[in-house]
Amino acid sequence: MNQLEKPIVSWFKKNKRNLPWRNTTPWGVMVSEYMLQQTPVNRVLPKWDEWMKRWPTPKDLAKASPAEVITAWGRLGYPRRALRLHAAAQIIAEDFNNEVPEDPAILQTLPGIGEYTAAAIGAFAFEKQTLVMDVNIRRLLTRIVDGNEHPKPAPTTRERASRLALQPPKNAHIWAAATMELGALVCTSKNPICEQCPVIGQCNWRKNGYPKTDLVRKSQDWHGTDRKCRGTIVQALRENESLTENAIKKLWPDESQVEKALKTLQADLLIEAIPRKRYRLPA
Numbered sequence: 629m630n631q632l633e634k635p636i637v638s639w640f641k642k643n644k645r646n647l648p649w650r651n652t653t654p655w656g657v658m659v660s661e662y663m664l665q666q667t668p669v670n671r672v673l674p675k676w677d678e679w680m681k682r683w684p685t686p687k688d689l690a691k692a693s694p695a696e697v698i699t700a701w702g703r704l705g706y707p708r709r710a711l712r713l714h715a716a717a718q719i720i721a722e723d724f725n726n727e728v729p730e731d732p733a734i735l736q737t738l739p740g741i742g743e744y745t746a747a748a749i750g751a752f753a754f755e756k757q758t759l760v761m762d763v764n765i766r767r768l769l770t771r772i773v774d775g776n777e778h779p780k781p782a783p784t785t786r787e788r789a790s791r792l793a794l795q796p797p798k799n800a801h802i803w804a805a806a807t808m809e810l811g812a813l814v815c816t817s818k819n820p821i822c823e824q825c826p827v828i829g830q831c832n833w834r835k836n837g838y839p840k841t842d843l844v845r846k847s848q849d850w851h852g853t854d855r856k857c858r859g860t861i862v863q864a865l866r867e868n869e870s871l872t873e874n875a876i877k878k879l880w881p882d883e884s885q886v887e888k889a890l891k892t893l894q895a896d897l898l899i900e901a902i903p904r905k906r907y908r909l910p911a
Contacts, residue, residue, distance in 0.1 A: 630794050632772065632827055633803060639826040640806035643813065645669075649676060650805070654728040654753035656680055661745050661752075662713045667704050669812075675704055686717040687726045695909035698898060699866045707862055708896055712740025730754045751801040759792055760804035764811025769794070771815060775832030777841035778817070857882070857889045858898075862909075865899060870908035 644650075647669065649660035659679055663672040679700065683689035689697070694711060701710035716738040720728060728749070729735055735746040747758035761783055769791060770779040779787070796803050814821050822828055833839070857880050864871060864879055873890070880886045890907065893899045900910045 630796070631830060632794065633796055635826040636810055637802060637806045640802070640809050644805070644809050645813075648673070648680075650752075652680070653684075654730075654749070655684070655686055657753035658716075658728050658749050659713065661748050662709050662740060663704060665709060665745065666706055671704060675700075675702060683717075685726055686720040686728070689714060689717040690721040693911060694897070695911060698862065698909050702866075703859075703863070705859070707898055709740060711897060715739040716741065728753060730756070732756070732758055748804075751804050755799075755801045757795070757797075757800045758804075759788065759795060759800075760808070761788070761791060762808055762811075764809075764815075765791075765804065765807045766811075767817060768807055768811035768815045771820075771833035772827060772831045775836045775839070777833060777839065854885065854889060854892075857885050858893055861886070861889055861893060861907075862898060865907065865909050870902060870906045873905045873907065876907065 647660075649656050652660075656676075660672065660676055663676055663679075679689075682700065683692065692700075692714065694714065697710045697714045698707050701707050704710075719738055720726060730750070730753075732746040732750040735741050735749055736743065741749070744761065747760050748762070750756035750758040751760050763779075766779040766783065766787075770776050770787075773790060773794075783791075810825070814824050822831075822834065825831065828834060860879050861876055864876065876890070877883050877886050880889075890899070894901060897910055899907050901907055
């Protein structure tokens with residue numbers, strides 16, 4: 629056992645949040661992982677509950693229309709994730725007897741599932757010994773082990789090897805959940821609550837005097853972006869059966885940005901054009 633495992637896992641057992649996908653089916657875990665890819669927990673919680681009540685199995689979601697799926701996704705952001713989850717549900721229903729596959733390599737063949745999501749589903753749905761490295765885990769271990777404030781944008785071979793060496797031979801899924809929770813609640817990106825950390829005495833970032841990272845971390849200004857324009861259009865179409873191009877252009881001050889957004893949204897199959905210069909969510 630590494631010296632970090634016992635205190636972190638003990639802390640986790642006393643302080644873990646009661647998240648519903650921690651006691652659910654493999655499908656419930658899979659839905660949560662799609663939703664959590666770029667959205668915080670507090671926004672995912674109500675949507676996850678809605679989706680699991682409405683579509684408790686892949687087969688149930690597979691029967692839904694793309695418009696229903698995009699509308700139900702609501703304001704979680706990046707609605708392409710909803711369509712990818714829908715497509716994955718159709719494949720699971722048809723090719724895997726309505727059961728989420730256990731093999732991470734097979735999971736990665738499904739739409740919207742990359743290396744991280746496959747590892748997370750493998751760990752949290754099937755208790756596999758996969759290496760889970762989300763942003764919270766990476767930040768926590770970068771500080772404790774490497775003595776740096778923030779990890780690099782993508783994991784390096786060296787980082788993977790180091791974290792694999794820390795992974796316990798049994799119950800790696802508990803280690804993953806515990807380090808993820810500690811990173812999310814205590815070892816936060818800004819203003820970490822170091823006095824509450826169960827391994828503060830082993831933290832090399834603290835021993836080094838909390839040096840600031842060399843990485844410049846910029847947050848994108850959401851207002852006025854192409855993504856905001858696209859989101860405005862999709863939300864309007866959630867609330868209306870269809871809208872004319874002129875009506876959509878009144879939603880946004882930059883007409884050329886709207887025209888660009890309409891083209892990219894159609895290319896991503898998030899909206900479709902219908903006669904008389906109208907648009908709607910895909911049928």
